[in-house]
Amino acid sequence: MLTPPQVVENYFLESRHQILEIAAMMDRYDVAVQQHGSHGTAAGPATEQKISLLRKALAIAADPKPTQDRTVALLELFATG
Amino acid sequence: MQIIQPHYHAIARTAQDYERMAMSGVVAVAEPAFWAGFDRLYPETFIDYFRQISEFEPTRAAQYGIRHFCWVAVNPKEAENPVLTREVLKHFPEFFAKPTVLGVGETGLHKSTKNEIESLEAHVDLAMKHGQLVLIHTPHLADKAHGTKTVLEVLAGMNVDPERIWIDHVEEQTIRPCIEAGYWAGFTLYPITKCSPKRAVDMLEKYGTEKILVNSSADWGPSDPFLLQECVLEYRRRGHSLQEAIEVFHNNPCRFLGQNPKFDIKPIRVETIAAPRA
Structure with a gap:
């Protein structure tokens, strides 16, 4: 270790x-x-949703005092996307 | 696609690099003088190094159909020995006369000390007096912004032709003042510590392609010459045409390096062959 x-x-x-x-x-x-x-492609709402997911993920990764492992939280977050 | 690798430390690499570069379109490389990983003690060590990159290395590259050019300099990391620097500088003119030496580089700054600044001034002054091109290294990581600003201040106080000076290793926080002052700017692609292929393409799209030289350096440390090809791929994947890619990765090096007539590779254009009339 x-x-x-x-x-x-x-x-x-x-x-x-x-x-x-x-x-x-x-x-x-x-x-x-x-x-x-933001709707420059056919997948406008889906694109915004993915960007939003990444912004949430960055906040989780930067959390100085997470309640669970950040990787677990991130994988769960991405599973919702 | 034909590519020119304008910043490549060949002596630190194996022939396999040359073979793979040749297979992936590289037609020429230019090798600036570099730090050896330790501070050299004797002028003669530099002289032999310059002989290696100006006499031997072109023969190694030629076996793979690649043209090899080079530059001479005392690296900024070794500028803390002014006596040595001055002694080595005395020998530059004999190398300027060699058929593949393009100019003075990579000089520049590392920690932006007084000795480094004096060495940079001496290198640039000598280059200008002898009509040579100049390649300037800017510092790494946390030292980059301050060091680049200092380089620009030093150059602003000298009688230089910005068209003949290439400021290398620029990144998002340093590119603007370099190109606004009229210098050529270099993006150096490294796996971790400098620019990445994607970020380089971002800058090409933001600042344009004029007077930009993209290179992947490649030395004895963690580095990868094929990040240059990765950058070509990224550029093409974003919809830029083959000719636009050739302008950046072949023709721009021709335009800058070709200011020294020894670099005789000319810009190229892709044309469609008209179908023969029936």
Whole structure:
């Protein structure tokens, strides 16, 4: 089992990278909405629902005091989508 | 599709890279001088390194039909030894005369120390006096924004031609001032620590493709030269045409590097062959 500093040192850069990718995807979505509107595709409501799901997921992932494992909560959340 | 890899540290890679790059469309690479992973102590070590990248490496690349060009510099990480830097700089002109040396790089900043800034100024000054192109490294991660700002301040205080200077490793927080000042900007694709293929395409869509050089560096650390091809794929998947991709990944390197006549690969255009008349 790793120590807390080891967890951070081992996974900080990888996590930074993953968060940047998610942020870039959200920016990409906003640009697309500006250009095409949120109903730019036939799957308008479904698209908004998925984005909403991702926003909820980010809040769960960032929760400093979760009541259950974040991964469990996220998988359950995505199962509802 | 023909691709040029404008920033590639070949000596840290195996021939398998060359073989796979050749099979995936790479027609030329340009190798900036790099940090060896430890601080070199002797000018002669640099001289032999420059000989390796300007004399030997082109022969290795040629076995796979790839043209190999290079740059010479003392890496910013080694700029804390000013005596060594000055001694190595004295030898640059003899390498400028070699047929595949394109200019001075990668110089730049790492921690933006006084010695690094003096080294950057000396590199850029020498390059301008000899009519050479310049490739500037900007710092990693938390040091990037401050270091890039400092690079721009240093350049603004010198008599330089921005058209002949490529500021590399820009990211979302540093691209705008570099291109607004008229410099070429480079996106360096790394698996984790720099830009990703998707983010690079985001920036191409946001800022346009003019004066942008996309590269995947590839050195002795965690890196992947084929992130460049991944970026091409991402660009094409978003609906950009083959010609638009060629403009970014082949023709832009031709335009920047071709300012040195030694780089004689020309921009290309895809054309449909008209059907013969019956």
